[in-house]
Amino acid sequence: QKVYKVxxxxxxxxxxxxxxxxxxxxxxxxxxxxxxxxxAYLKGYFQLNNVRYRTGKRAKVHFDLVTLVYNASKLGADRINRKLSKQQAA
Structure with a gap:
């Protein structure tokens, strides 16, 4: 194949x-x-499409809380899955 430098x-x-x-x-x-x-998940399930605050500070607080809840739920789900996989292996 030829290589063209652009x-x-x-x-x-x-x-x-x-x-x-x-x-x-x-x-x-x-x-x-x-x-x-x-x-897309956050927009669909945590209503990040419909943030209705006049100031950016409140919107940022809302976003920070949503991401905190999302990360905590994923961490909990990962720990539960890891514990279940260890029990099934034993």
Missing amino acids: KITTNLRRYTAPARGSKTWKTIFKRRTAVERVN
Whole structure:
């Protein structure tokens, strides 16, 4: 295959810094999709689509509380699953 070198500044949307299809692009894209899945979950189940505060401070507090609850629930679920898997293995 031929390799064509193109400056990224010609079209930032078309020519990305890690080339699409490369290994680094795939690892970055995997991380991005994982984060987007969490954001979609928070918007769907914790009402982050409908934040109705006039100040950014209250919205930030709401977001911080939602992420705290989400992380705590995931931590609890992981601990329960680990305990159950140890009991089944024994």
